[in-house]
Amino acid sequence: MKSLTGDEINQGGGQEPGAHGEKIFVSVRVRPLNEKEIAKNDSCDWECVSNDTILYKSGLAEQRSTHPNAYTFDRVYGCDSTTKQVYEEGVKKVALSALNGINSSVFAYGQTSSGKTYTMTGITQYAISDIFDYIKKQNDREFVLKFSAIEIYNECVRDLLSADGTQLRLLDDPVKGTVVDKLTEIRLKNWTHLMQLLGMCEAQRHIGETSMNEVSSRSHQIIRLTIESSPSEFARIGSASSLTATVNFVDLAGSERASQTLSAGTRLKEGCHINRSLLTLGTVIRKLSKSRNGHVPYRDSKLTRILQNSLGGNARTAIVCTLSPAHAHLEQSRNTLLFAVCAKEVRTSAQVNVVVSEKALVKQLQREMERLQRELKNMSAANNNESVIKEKESQIEDMQQEIKDLTQERDLARTRLEEILRAAGIDQSLLPWNESRPLRTGSWDGRLPSSDTSFNAPITTYSKDELNIPNEDSYFFDRISSSQFMDRYLPDPSHEWEKSRSNSSGSCKELECMENDQEEQSSRSSGSSVVDKTYSRTASLTRSTSCSAVIEEMTPEYNVVAESMVTKEVEGDASGRSLQSKSESDIKSMCRQDSDEKDMKQSEGSVFIYSPTRTLKEVMRDDLKGEYVNYMAETPRAIGSAKEDNDWELLFEEQRRKIIKLWDECNIPLIHRTYFFLLIQGDPSDSVYIEIELRRLSFLQKAVDHASSTRAMDLERAMLSRKLLRKYSAKEREGLFVKWGVDLQSRNRRVQLSQLLWTKTDDMEHAKESAEIVAKLVGLVDPSQTPKEMLFAPTQESQTMRPSWRDTFSLLGY
Numbered sequence: 022m023k024s025l026t027g028d029e030i031n032q033g034g035g036q037e038p039g040a041h042g043e044k045i046f047v048s049v050r051v052r053p054l055n056e057k058e059i060a061k062n063d064s065c066d067w068e069c070v071s072n073d074t075i076l077y078k079s080g081l082a083e084q085r086s087t088h089p090n091a092y093t094f095d096r097v098y099g100c101d102s103t104t105k106q107v108y109e110e111g112v113k114k115v116a117l118s119a120l121n122g123i124n125s126s127v128f129a130y131g132q133t134s135s136g137k138t139y140t141m142t143g144i145t146q147y148a149i150s151d152i153f154d155y156i157k158k159q160n161d162r163e164f165v166l167k168f169s170a171i172e173i174y175n176e177c178v179r180d181l182l183s184a185d186g187t188q189l190r191l192l193d194d195p196v197k198g199t200v201v202d203k204l205t206e207i208r209l210k211n212w213t214h215l216m217q218l219l220g221m222c223e224a225q226r227h228i229g230e231t232s233m234n235e236v237s238s239r240s241h242q243i244i245r246l247t248i249e250s251s252p253s254e255f256a257r258i259g260s261a262s263s264l265t266a267t268v269n270f271v272d273l274a275g276s277e278r279a280s281q282t283l284s285a286g287t288r289l290k291e292g293c294h295i296n297r298s299l300l301t302l303g304t305v306i307r308k309l310s311k312s313r314n315g316h317v318p319y320r321d322s323k324l325t326r327i328l329q330n331s332l333g334g335n336a337r338t339a340i341v342c343t344l345s346p347a348h349a350h351l352e353q354s355r356n357t358l359l360f361a362v363c364a365k366e367v368r369t370s371a372q373v374n375v376v377v378s379e380k381a382l383v384k385q386l387q388r389e390m391e392r393l394q395r396e397l398k399n400m401s402a403a404n405n406n407e408s409v410i411k412e413k414e415s416q417i418e419d420m421q422q423e424i425k426d427l428t429q430e431r432d433l434a435r436t437r438l439e440e441i442l443r444a445a446g447i448d449q450s451l452l453p454w455n456e457s458r459p460l461r462t463g464s465w466d467g468r469l470p471s472s473d474t475s476f477n478a479p480i481t482t483y484s485k486d487e488l489n490i491p492n493e494d495s496y497f498f499d500r501i502s503s504s505q506f507m508d509r510y511l512p513d514p515s516h517e518w519e520k521s522r523s524n525s526s527g528s529c530k531e532l533e534c535m536e537n538d539q540e541e542q543s544s545r546s547s548g549s550s551v552v553d554k555t556y557s558r559t560a561s562l563t564r565s566t567s568c569s570a571v572i573e574e575m576t577p578e579y580n581v582v583a584e585s586m587v588t589k590e591v592e593g594d595a596s597g598r599s600l601q602s603k604s605e606s607d608i609k610s611m612c613r614q615d616s617d618e619k620d621m622k623q624s625e626g627s628v629f630i631y632s633p634t635r636t637l638k639e640v641m642r643d644d645l646k647g648e649y650v651n652y653m654a655e656t657p658r659a660i661g662s663a664k665e666d667n668d669w670e671l672l673f674e675e676q677r678r679k680i681i682k683l684w685d686e687c688n689i690p691l692i693h694r695t696y697f698f699l700l701i702q703g704d705p706s707d708s709v710y711i712e713i714e715l716r717r718l719s720f721l722q723k724a725v726d727h728a729s730s731t732r733a734m735d736l737e738r739a740m741l742s743r744k745l746l747r748k749y750s751a752k753e754r755e756g757l758f759v760k761w762g763v764d765l766q767s768r769n770r771r772v773q774l775s776q777l778l779w780t781k782t783d784d785m786e787h788a789k790e791s792a793e794i795v796a797k798l799v800g801l802v803d804p805s806q807t808p809k810e811m812l813f814a815p816t817q818e819s820q821t822m823r824p825s826w827r828d829t830f831s832l833l834g835y
């Protein structure tokens with residue numbers, strides 16, 4: 022194998038080190054047409070016209086296309102390229118940075134069957150082979166290599182080196198970021214050992230057959246190599262002065278259209294999970310490509326949580342985007358290219374990771390010495406035995422010497438490391454003891470954003486005028502995606518979809534469209550299935566952003582338990598306030614207990630992704646981190662004054678009343694209400710959450726009031742309105758109800774059914790008929806026991822007679 026020089030593993034490929042971070046190295050690879058595509062006479066759409074530019078061949082003929090025809094990246098590779106070429110020209114430099122203490126990641130992104138696994142398998146082997154080769158030649162450094170591997174399958178993290186298949190937890194480490202708990206790490210011995218481990222991963226990974234790929238990866242796979250090294254002369258003081266870094270080889274599962282993969286059942290469910298996590302990855306990349314100051318939803322999927330450092334933090338990253346050249350996959354290929362365009366703009370802030378444990382040792386010795394000095398002082402004051410005093414004095418002298426030696430040793434080790442890294446061409450500003458090193462900004466650094474950051478800006482594709490939203494409240498805009506906006510504010514999705522397409526300019530905006538498309542796809546592909554409806558187009562405005570987070574965070578079991586708890590308690594107290602007497606741990610244990618009893622199949626059908634043990638406060642803290650900062654910056658009055666105020670209890674009561682009123686007005690789900698009051702019980706430190714909730718709700722209320730007259734904000738309600746219903750035949754209406762019912766069922770939102778039935782209509786016959794269909798088909802309510810006259814009061818009465826939630830529940834027999 023060709024030998025490596027320091028220069029070859031110096032800077033990341035095409036990187037620009039320094040204070041502004043380094044760009045992700047982005048390349049694109051087009052695979053050849055496969056046999057099926059050739060048999061279908063499919064044509065090859067893409068041509069690499071130079072090293073870095075790829076062209077859509079038929080683009081010139083399509084004069085009215087809104088898509089670009091040519092795309093430029095760091096490198097592009099055509100059908101006849103080899104994996105070795107892809108590796109050598111850029112990826113190699115990024116991957117081998119880990120040898121010099123810089124975290125690195127290489128991942129393959131693309132639609133199903135585009136060649137990700139094919140490419141990553143080769144890259145992983147070439148890179149590790151080069152790492153072995155490099156290590157063999159180093160006489161002045163000692164290396165330790167550790168191997169680990171995980172897969173993320175249906176939002177569960179599994180250890181690929183362990184046969185038991187248990188789901189692993191993700192933990193937040195203040196220094197390392199997200200870590201996978203109890204992950205097996207094996208010290209890598211040699212090439213044969215590596216091959217055995219890779220074989221084990223391949224055997225354990227979830228692979229399945231689809232019509233697009235006989236061996237389709239159904240999970241995201243991350244192979245991680247941790248490289249630790251110390252200069253040989255300092256190895257005797259353990260890990261002091263050593264470099265440590267990880268290199269991730271990430272083979273993502275491919276995005277897919279159910280219509281193309283013809284998937285159903287398990288495959289379809291897997292596909293929905295895959296699409297959803299890729300959607301989050303796309304959102305993260307798009308946000309990072311614009312700015313790193315706003316809230317980046319890393320926590321929305323396990324994939325982005327685990328890859329957080331690789332995407333915007335302490336790592337060098339290379340992404341290989343793979344394309345299928347066939348015309349049949351044109352749309353997917355364009356989406357992949359748009360992802361790549363955004364990825365090009367993302368900057369990471371890699372550093373050299375030096376283990377500085379000798380610092381801790383010096384500190385420990387200094388503390389010990391100070392203790393001895395104090396003891397000595399006391400002894401002298403008490404006229405203690407002279408020989409004991411002498412002994413202490415000599416102990417202190419020894420310690421002083423030891424500190425001196427260690428400090429010298431540390432300084433020498435640093436100098437040595439600097440030499441090694443300089444020889445390898447590493448920018449010295451990346452060393453942790455160098456003051457001028459770039460600030461790590463991969464995650465929120467605790468600083469308030471300045472007013473000119475994009476944090477305060479609304480999302481880009483739609484202007485506020487377009488949306489016709491009253492009073493600026495930008496944090497709300499920043500919180501929901503463009504697609505959610507479409508769901509909520511636009512009466513006719515297909516029309517507005519076209520409009521947004523033609524209005525949008527710039528590739529990153531198009532990625533937003535791609536998200537919508539993917540969402541649409543996943544909801545469409547679900548068809549009669551109940552999965553992946555979280556982003557369904559029937560999403561109702563009655564859910565605030567925080568409550569949607571809460572609902573999505575919970576497993577269905579958790580959700581059901583919470584609902585049933587709410588229902589029971591509501592019978593005792595309409596506001597649900599009696600629940601306050603239950604502690605958070607009570608709730609958790611109830612949920613755990615209940616979830617144990619639940620049929621596991623139920624959870625399989627879900628798209629709820631986070632640990633059920635996360636509290637609302639945690640969710641709010643994460644979800645609102647940006648908003649919290651914004652809020653703090655805008656309203657300095659909040660916490661301090663509330664705390665000082667002796668009338669805090671009164672204030673709390675008053676705010677609580679306001680919140681309950683707003684909840685009712687905005688139809689906020691009971692789950693959210695319950696959790697809010699369970700966890701926020703009047704502690705002065707809760708005032709910030711209360712304020713945020715109030716701000717959120719008042720904005721929501723304004724939006725509801727304003728938009729209800731001009732736009733069909735709440736699709737569920739709008740669909741049931743007389744005007745819209747009349748557009749459909751009885752048969753079509755039935756179809757619609759089935760869809761809504763399944764949708765509600767899939768989201769475990771039984772409580773919402775009553776909302777659905779509370780329709781503003783003056784056509785009683787119509788409403789009754791509709792309700793009966795819904796009730797029967799959905800199977801959630803027994804129509805014979807439902808007092809219809811209460812459920813379907815005409816408009817006038819329903820406005821005045823609208824019963825409380827409690828009444829509704831008891832009427833429905835919950």
Ligand SMILES: Nc1ncnc2c1ncn2[C@@H]1O[C@H](COP(=O)(O)OP(=O)(O)OP(=O)(O)O)[C@@H](O)[C@H]1O
Nearest residue numbers: 052053133134135136137138139234237238274275
């Ligand atoms: N550059 C290439 N040259 C030749 N064959 C390729 C190339 N890329 C991929 N293939 C072939 O195409 C098929 C699909 O590739 P692969 O399994 O790597 O796709 P994938 O993107 O990982 O798909 P999935 O997301 O479904 O796992 C395989 O049979 C593979 O051998």
